[in-house]
Amino acid sequence: MDFTFNFYSIILIFCGAVTLFLSYHVYRKEGGAVRFFGIMMLSNAIWALAYGFELATSVLQHAKFFINIEYIGIATLPLNWFLFCLKLSGKEKWYKNKYNLGLLLFFPIVTILLVWTNEYHNLHYKYYYMDLTGDFPMVHIMPGISYQLFTVYFYTLLAIGSYLLIVKFRKADRIYKKQNYSIIIAAMIPWATNIVYLLGFRPLGNLDLTPFAFIATICLISIGIYRFKLFDILPVAREKVLELMQDGFIVLDTRYRVIDYNLAFKKYIPSAGDSKIIGKHITDLLPDQQSLVDFLNNNCSGKMEMSIQLKNTILDTEADIRFLNENQLSSEAIIIKLQDLTALREEALRSKTQADELQRLNHLKDRIFSIIAHDLRGPLVNLSEVLKMTSSGQISNEEFKTLSPALSKDILYTTDLLENILHWSRSQLKGHGINKEYFDLKSLVVNEVTYHLPSAVSKKIGIVQDVFPGALVYADMLMIQIVIRNILNNAIKFCNENCEITLNAVYKDHFIQLCISDNGIGMSRDIISKLFSGENLSTRGTMNEKGTGLGLVVCKDFMERNGGKLTVTSEVGKGSSFYISIPVEKEELSD
Incomplete structure (x- = not known):
């Protein structure tokens, strides 16, 4: 193949190669939503590289070959974007359903097959030819019905994904505003570019600027990932972690108004039925807590105890207050962790009870060993000595008869003692x-x-x-x-x-x-x-x-x-x- 590289083809091939390398790096090193982002980068890299070589050729047959390769990236890019947005917004359960995923995969697979076999049915392109009127040869296409349906599919996934991101980030607090802006702006660029192209406003002739727009999108999201640490403090991950916690968390601004909280915080609010928490002053949610306000006014991190009066009970609570300094996310945020001390004190009491019981059992064990060593051994030694003396003739039969009642009592005592020890020990055996x-x-x-x-x-x-x-x-x-x-x-x-x-x-x-x-x-x-x-x-x-x-x-x-x-x-x-x-x-x- 003969290629005549121009400025646009060189830009696309260079950016496509860099994106291809980065996609491998991101997919290998990261996980979760970032991994979907890496797959999306791969789709864009395929599109950009193939389109760059298409722009560098003047032979229609060669251009057709690269168009077929392009569609591997074009057809999978909106799908990967949609999966990325689902994961980022915490809706990953949707695509884990095999029927939903099969429906999503159906359109890109059919589209690729229709593009590759277009010369037999002309459903995707009615016709196309090499336009030589511009600064360099470019393929001019006339869309078919398949092209139009795929465009609807393309925009539908872009729209739903962008909507999920906007809704998700609109609910997030100001701590994440830099990350939010980078993602939302990045999502809008391909929209604007492709709509302008389809409406016929083409300042560069037949040149499709959409792959350039997606490269810009990937650059902005990459900035969000590696400059603003988007996925290090991802709101979705933050929420999942906080909602699993049993302790209440609340984030305040400098005026002590709520800007974020987790579900566990609601159990500390006397008026738990009130759903409007964001924006309220801390004293509206936790009334009669002047000691907490005084602590906040000192502008020092630390811990304090307070009692919260609920409808049916009083919660003994420990508040762990942290003022975020300028080296952290924001210098205008206060994080308060509320921990119910009732359960901790009950656990401490339970531990003390168990320790006392263990001490009692150890005392009883020592007592039993003492009994075995003294009370059980003594009567047996006495009996053994009397029998030896009787056997050697040192004690007569009359003397033995005199001693026998006492020996009988000792034997009866020893038998009862041994029986009790054996039965108790047997009952203590596990199982x-x-x-x-x-x-x-x-x-x-x-x-x-x-x-x-x-x-x-x-x-x-x-x-x-x-x-x-x-x-x-x-x-x-x-x-x-x-x-x-x-x-x-x-x-x-x-x-x-x-x-x-x-x-x-x-x-x-x-x-x-x-x-x-x-x-x-x-x-x-x-x-x-x-x-x-x-x-x-x-x-x-x-x-x-x-x-x-x-x-x-x-x-x-x-x-x-x-x-x-x-x-x-x-x-x-x-x-x-x-x-x-x-x-x-x-x-x-x-x-």
Whole structure:
């Protein structure tokens, strides 16, 4: 091909090459809306380069070849502009619909095919020829129906995209005015240029100035991106970030009027129903906050606390106030972040409660290890020593019989202690399940009374049970058995001779309440307050029986795991009553 380069072709080829290089750089380095801008630059580069070579040739057939290449850029440029505007204005969900995107792609693809096959149907160009009357040869075209339809498509996408930008930037505050102006002016240039060309006002003959106009558009948008940092503080990105924040943000001018805010700010406004926030004075939105105004008058950044009276509550709020200096976006803006301290204080209280609970559990753990190291080891060592002395003949059979009651008590104590430790430890294991089932409470009580009868008889204590037959409860039977066994054992332990222990049950609000009462020595209020915490030191029984203080901790834990409750009343010298509330049906059916 022979080319005769002129001023316009050289300008187009140079600008097209630079735009092609920049499109690759932008697409590779950036993301989001800037990536669509890079694709739009590629379309413009193809158009500009091909049109530059078209203007440099005088052979119609060669010009036709470059026109076919041009339309790859011409047909995709309005589409890429439209996608760029959708992304920039936060409407990207629209083109993510495959049907909408397919409709958009249909027109450029059909247009390119019609241009490439125009000689068979003349739908896009009725005819075209090489006009030699100007300063240099240029192709003169007569548009066809396809050309006109594509022009409508071209202008429709340009119009909708420009409208989205104008609407979006009109709502943005003055912080972004330089970026806004660069985008809006850039959007208007191709409009004006192409309309003038189509209306027939052509000072340069058949020369189409539209690709030059798009080059100017890309230059202006590039200035917005890299000079004014358009996408570093993009309003769309700003809004998405701020609206996701739980804290309220508000931007004021020097007269303390609102110029921007996020949705979370509305929850701090007493008159939340008022939708007019922009332009209002801060005291109109947050009345009775003179301390805030005084803080603002000091012109110093910092934090302050204030209480905001809402309709049904009072918000304890921390205001973080920042005056933007001249090295930032604007020297005429004040940013206030409002943070609800109520939730933070509740979280702090929750953390303190958890820390206290952890400390209590650590104390209980240390207590258990101490019991294992001392109380559990002592009786076993004594038993071992007595057996060794009996085996070696140091103790006679008569002496062994004298010691056997004390050894029997030690073994019974050790067995109960070990059982409580094992059951409690097992219940604390993560993932340990509870085997709830329906069972007859009376049968369980009768078995436990029978089990403890020898101990009660030895102290001349009477046990009376009055649990009605057929009393079905829904719980883990083994756990309830351990609870009843521990409480019965304690009742016998703290009863004097000729005392009486009674067991009776009543139905009460979806629970059967089993009461185990005695008329023993009773407990003081101070002991009752520590009874279920593991803090209470074990006290010996009326006949010097040993205890650990761990059994009732296990009982309370087991009752809570079964959806029940364990309470106690007692009076010194008059006895104690333990109330065991056991569910009678499954939890999902209970109140």
